[in-house]
Amino acid sequence: MICFSSEAFSGGSDMAEAPANEPQRPRGERGQRRHRPLAAARGCGVRAPLPSFPPSFLPFFTACFPSPFTAGMFIPCDRGGGSAAPDFKGFTLLMPAVSVGNVGQLAIDLVISTLGMTKVGYFYTDCLVPMVGNNPYATAEENSVELSINAEVYSLPSKKLVVLQIRSPFIKNKYRPFCETLLSWVKSSKCARVVLLSSSHAYQRDDEQLLGTPLRYLLTPDLEKAVGGRVKELNWKEMEKVAAYPGINDTDKVLHIPGGGITKLLFTESCSEGIQMAVLLKFCSEGDNIPDAFVLVNYLNEWLQLIKSESNNSTDPSSQWKIPSSWRLLFGNGLPPALF
Numbered sequence: 001m002i003c004f005s006s007e008a009f010s011g012g013s014d015m016a017e018a019p020a021n022e023p024q025r026p027r028g029e030r031g032q033r034r035h036r037p038l039a040a041a042r043g044c045g046v047r048a049p050l051p052s053f054p055p056s057f058l059p060f061f062t063a064c065f066p067s068p069f070t071a072g073m074f075i076p077c078d079r080g081g082g083s084a085a086p087d088f089k090g091f092t093l094l095m096p097a098v099s100v101g102n103v104g105q106l107a108i109d110l111v112i113s114t115l116g117m118t119k120v121g122y123f124y125t126d127c128l129v130p131m132v133g134n135n136p137y138a139t140a141e142e143n144s145v146e147l148s149i150n151a152e153v154y155s156l157p158s159k160k161l162v163v164l165q166i167r168s169p170f171i172k173n174k175y176r177p178f179c180e181t182l183l184s185w186v187k188s189s190k191c192a193r194v195v196l197l198s199s200s201h202a203y204q205r206d207d208e209q210l211l212g213t214p215l216r217y218l219l220t221p222d223l224e225k226a227v228g229g230r231v232k233e234l235n236w237k238e239m240e241k242v243a244a245y246p247g248i249n250d251t252d253k254v255l256h257i258p259g260g261g262i263t264k265l266l267f268t269e270s271c272s273e274g275i276q277m278a279v280l281l282k283f284c285s286e287g288d289n290i291p292d293a294f295v296l297v298n299y300l301n302e303w304l305q306l307i308k309s310e311s312n313n314s315t316d317p318s319s320q321w322k323i324p325s326s327w328r329l330l331f332g333n334g335l336p337p338a339l340f
Helices: 055-064 100-115 175-189 221-233 263-273 290-304 325-329
Strands: 073-076 092-096 118-124 132-134 147-149 151-156 161-166 193-201 215-219 242-245 249-254 277-284
Touching: 092 100, 100 161, 100 193, 100 277, 100 290, 147 151, 175 263, 193 263, 193 290, 215 221, 215 290, 221 277, 221 290, 263 277, 277 290
Parallel strands: 092 161, 092 193, 193 277
Antiparallel strands: 073 118, 118 151, 132 147, 151 161, 215 277, 242 249
16 A cells, blocks of 8 residues: 655645746657656656545545645544444543654553444544554454554544544644644534643653652643542642743743643643643653553543553553554564574
């Protein structure tokens, strides 16, 4: 499966027009312009003919060829019961920030795999790097050939939970458009609240953040009114603000989440727009971040109770989460025996 960029079809600034006074070359000459293959058309403005695809390929085609007219659309799946968009009124939207160690995305994988959530659609946006791959939650050979793209939506109506999984990094300078589009979708789908799973660079903590647990939380003012009491019962630690000008003026404090990706922007925009949002994050470093993902998802489970906690009966609370099949290749294939 080849995923093409939209630049070859958008007629962007790289498409140069020939000057009006340039003589036209007759057909059949040795030096006439030839048609290039579709893959080579990227960056030169050549509009190559598109191959024909079955209707089921539409979500993957649109993810690879973004359009300004439909960017940010929720495209529902047709699972045999029609293609009507599901109702997310009153649901909790759970999503990751593409942040250091990809901890939020790994934690989301554990939630989707453990709860057996059903894919209900795709979040079509031109703010993410296009990608396509096999089903990361395959349980048998039959469903392993399903295709997955960069942003997909899963749902579990019994728990009023909807999950947006993001699998590729953001395109440069596309943070703000994505946040605006996402919050617009949250409002139109009438989700009750948003929970963002994130992470931050451990080496950039200040002295206060070095103390105690590496887990932190943030609540928008609207969500603070609703669940502030419950969070206090959990004895969670709120994300500290740091000095805006260390060593010069320590009284002015600002929110600083290094390595957090869209976390700070999405949180501040939610505060200003009156959206109920919680940020759960962990300080970590790049490397094998699977243990960090288990810690973060257990942190989430303390509040939302997605699964029954068996920490009293088990020495390893991580064992209650189902690891998706795609994690077997998280670090690539093993070393070939021929090397030895």
